[in-house]
Amino acid sequence: MTDTLTAGRAEYCVVACAEAWRDNGEVLAATMAPVSSFGARLAKRTFSPELLLTDGEAMLVDLDGTTEGWLPYRQHLTMVTGGKRHVMMGASQIDRFGNQNISCVGDWHQPTRQLLGVRGAPVNTLNNPVSYWVPKHSTRVFVERVDMVSGVGYDRAAAAGPSATRFHRIPRVVSNLGVFDFATPDRSMRLASVHPGVTVGQIRQATGFALTIPDDVPYTREPTPAELRLIREVIDPKGLRDREVRP
Amino acid sequence: MTDKTMTPEEVVGRLRSGMTIGIGGWGSRRKPMALVRALLRSGITDLTIVSYGGPDVGLLAAAGRIRKLVTAFVTLDSIPLEPHFRAARERGAFALTEIDEAMFMWGLHAAANRLPFLPVRAGIGSDVMRVNPGLRTVTSPYEDGEEFVAVPALRMDAALVHLNRADRLGNGQYLGPDPYFDDLFCEAADSAYVCCEQLVETAELTKDAAPQTLLVKRHSVTGVAETPNGAHFTSCAPDYGRDEAFQKLYASTPWPEFAERFLAGPAELDYQSAVRTWHEEQQ
Numbered sequence: 001m002t003d004t005l006t007a008g009r010a011e012y013c014v015v016a017c018a019e020a021w022r023d024n025g026e027v028l029a030a031t032m033a034p035v036s037s038f039g040a041r042l043a044k045r046t047f048s049p050e051l052l053l054t055d056g057e058a059m060l061v062d063l064d065g066t067t068e069g070w071l072p073y074r075q076h077l078t079m080v081t082g083g084k085r086h087v088m089m090g091a092s093q094i095d096r097f098g099n100q101n102i103s104c105v106g107d108w109h110q111p112t113r114q115l116l117g118v119r120g121a122p123v124n125t126l127n128n129p130v131s132y133w134v135p136k137h138s139t140r141v142f143v144e145r146v147d148m149v150s151g152v153g154y155d156r157a158a159a160a161g162p163s164a165t166r167f168h169r170i171p172r173v174v175s176n177l178g179v180f181d182f183a184t185p186d187r188s189m190r191l192a193s194v195h196p197g198v199t200v201g202q203i204r205q206a207t208g209f210a211l212t213i214p215d216d217v218p219y220t221r222e223p224t225p226a227e228l229r230l231i232r233e234v235i236d237p238k239g240l241r242d243r244e245v246r247p
Numbered sequence: 248m249t250d251k252t253m254t255p256e257e258v259v260g261r262l263r264s265g266m267t268i269g270i271g272g273w274g275s276r277r278k279p280m281a282l283v284r285a286l287l288r289s290g291i292t293d294l295t296i297v298s299y300g301g302p303d304v305g306l307l308a309a310a311g312r313i314r315k316l317v318t319a320f321v322t323l324d325s326i327p328l329e330p331h332f333r334a335a336r337e338r339g340a341f342a343l344t345e346i347d348e349a350m351f352m353w354g355l356h357a358a359a360n361r362l363p364f365l366p367v368r369a370g371i372g373s374d375v376m377r378v379n380p381g382l383r384t385v386t387s388p389y390e391d392g393e394e395f396v397a398v399p400a401l402r403m404d405a406a407l408v409h410l411n412r413a414d415r416l417g418n419g420q421y422l423g424p425d426p427y428f429d430d431l432f433c434e435a436a437d438s439a440y441v442c443c444e445q446l447v448e449t450a451e452l453t454k455d456a457a458p459q460t461l462l463v464k465r466h467s468v469t470g471v472a473e474t475p476n477g478a479h480f481t482s483c484a485p486d487y488g489r490d491e492a493f494q495k496l497y498a499s500t501p502w503p504e505f506a507e508r509f510l511a512g513p514a515e516l517d518y519q520s521a522v523r524t525w526h527e528e529q530q
Contacts, residue, residue, distance in 0.1 A: 058424035072425040073273060077349050081368060103345065104336070108378050114336035115328065117300075117320035123349035123369035152372035160372035163393040167368075 007223050009176060010035060010241035012195040013135075014231055015223045016174045018043040020131045021051055021086060028052040028060075028071075028079055030087035034240045036133040036174075039088070041235050042227060080120065083167055086129040088174075089121065093146040094132060096188045096209040098170040100125075100151030108148050121150035126157070129169045135244045137175035139208035154187035176245045177203050179220055184212050193220040250415045253470040255285035255515055258440045261470070262286070262405055265314075267295040269355075269401070269436055271408030271429035272481065275301040275324040275489055277421075279409035279442050281477030281515050283307065287506075288513065297401055299351065299428070301481060302497065305331035308340060309502045315342040317401065319351050323494055330498050345378055346370070346398070354401035355428055358435035366395035406436035409478045410463065411486055412452060413443040417468030420452050420460050423484035430462045438469040444486050446473040476519060492529065493522060 007015075017039025021029050029040035029051045044051040044063060052069070054076075055061045060069030071079065079085050092115055093101040102121060106112030124130050130151060134141055149156060157168040173180040178194040190212040194200060196219050204211065223231065231241070259282070262268065272278040283303045292312045298304055300321030307313050309331035321332040335341060346354070353365040366385050369375075371394065376382055385397040408429040410419040419441045421429070433439035441463060452461060477483075480490035480497065497505060509521045 070424075073427060074352065077352055080349065103374075108345075108374070110339040111337060114333040116322060117318060118345055118347055118373065118375060119320045120348040122347040122373040122375050123367070126368050126372065148378070149372070149374040156372040161394055163368060163395060164372040166393075168372075 005225050008247045010245035011223055011231055012220050013245050014038045016179045016220050020172050021048050024086050026050040028085040032090050035244050036088040038235050081127045083128045088131045088133050091132045093143045095146050097153035097155040099146050099149045099153030101146035101148050102150050103148040105147055118150040125152040126164055127167050129171050131171050132173045134175040137177040137206045142207040144209045191217055193218045195220045251417045251471045252415050253472050255281050255472050258470050259285040259289045262291055264291050264293045266404040269403040269406040269432045270298040270303045271432045273299045273427045274322045275481045277409050277478050277483050278303045278481040279407040281442050281474035282407045287510055305329045308332050308335035313341040317344040319348040326498050350398045353398045355431040355435045357400035358402040359431050364397040364399050367398050370396035403436040406432040406439040408441055410443045412445050412447050413441050413471050414449040417465035417471050419463030421462045426462050433463050433467040439467055440470045441468050442472040442474040442477045
């Protein structure tokens with residue numbers, strides 16, 4: 001039994017990630033990290049039951065692990081370009097227009113820190129909605145300018161023209177501090193909600209660029225008691241969320 | 248019918264320094280590691296490697312065999328960042344063509360279809376265009392007039408892939424959940440070499456497995472080598488999973504020490520026996 005219904009920071013993050021897939025319909029909720037995966041599962045268990053999930057390998061699976069489809073990498077890449085997918089990727093760096101970097105830090109020709117490589121970020125961002133999950137919000141991640149644009153942001157898509165903007169959409173960025181969107185006239189990043197226990201000043205200080213901050217910033221919504229129970233007892237009974245987001 | 252069986256040494260004997268070599272599998276999954284190790288034992292160098300990169304890239308980079316790498320990523324999966332690839336990149340040890348996963352796939356398709364390029368909705372807007380100044384775009388000749396990246400064909404001199412089973416003619420079968428892109432690699436290369444867990448009679452291939460597991464067809468295969476445990480330490484489902492303990496050792500041991508202990512022997516068997524000994528020591 002859960003003895004308290006007070007949500008912890010990681011649980012707000014799970015709910016904030018889950019909300020990214022609200023009203024998405026029958027699309028694949030693709031994720032890379034524990035908290036965003038828990039969010040996708042919470043969404044499917046509650047308000048978005050039609051979502052598709054993968055086992056992280058080549059299968060589409062139901063919540064109980066039942067295989068309902070085959071999705072090897074080749075078909076997964078087709079699904080990306082077909083658009084029936086909303087992925088929540090990570091970001092080693094992200095800027096105010098949502099340009100994301102997972103490739104390297106420093107000069108690309110001889111980086112100070114080599115990371116993964118661009119992976120599928122360029123194709124994802126031009127073809128299906130891409131949200132981001134950042135477990136450690138800091139000025140090192142939220143930067144004025146990313147070193148290697150892997151995922152394409154709003155300004156770069158606009159500059160590249162109609163075939164880049166046609167399916168380009170970054171619904172939201174979720175961090176351990178708050179939720180961000182691009183609902184501004186120039187499609188730059190805006191603070192959409194702050195997680196309870198976090199101040200707007202904290203977010204401003206941890207962000208390396210000028211963030212649009214509305215006069216009244218709402219709090220990220222509370223998980224319902226049923227959602228909290230699902231997160232704690234069904235989705236993440238081992239408490240991995242608290243390892244990714246310190247309470 | 249031609250019997251195409253070879254030893255890993257004979258496969259490598261067909262390769263030359265300066266070649267463009269494609270390596271199948273994905274990350275730290277079903278990599279033709281026995282052939283990569285045979286390459287390491289040879290003097291072959293100055294290679295252009297085309298790979299959805301894993302430890303194949305890390306090993307060849309650490310050993311200084313790569314002149315140029317074509318990839319979208321290099322990872323060990325359970326260890327996200329490949330340490331030897333990172334170190335080599337950070338000292339500027341080789342040239343890099345960094346493209347997106349989908350661009351890579353369509354480059355393979357273009358080569359397999361003998362086309363100079365294929366258009367993709369990927370790349371534009373990203374720095375993939377900045378770091379690959381040779382990439383061109385193409386405008387749709389139809390009413391939409393949309394602009395796409397024209398991904399050049401990834402034609403290769405040779406491809407190396409690892410499969411669960413194959414026959415002596417070069418028909419290759421995967422029994423795991425994902426074909427990755429191994430058939431495309433073979434079709435996109437001038438010559439292709441399959442190493443497999445088990446060499447079987449042709450009739451054996453479909454005795455208990457569905458025909459769609461027959462991934463690689465013999466017309467696109469030059470040589471076949473039986474290399475049990477040959478994908479080690481990457482995964483080769485359903486025969487074995489990734490050897491996580493050994494992969495951790497690989498990722499945390501200084502390269503000269505690792506190479507001395509596991510790669511200095513004259514044959515694949517020496518590697519396999521060194522791994523066995525290491526595992527026994529851990530108990």
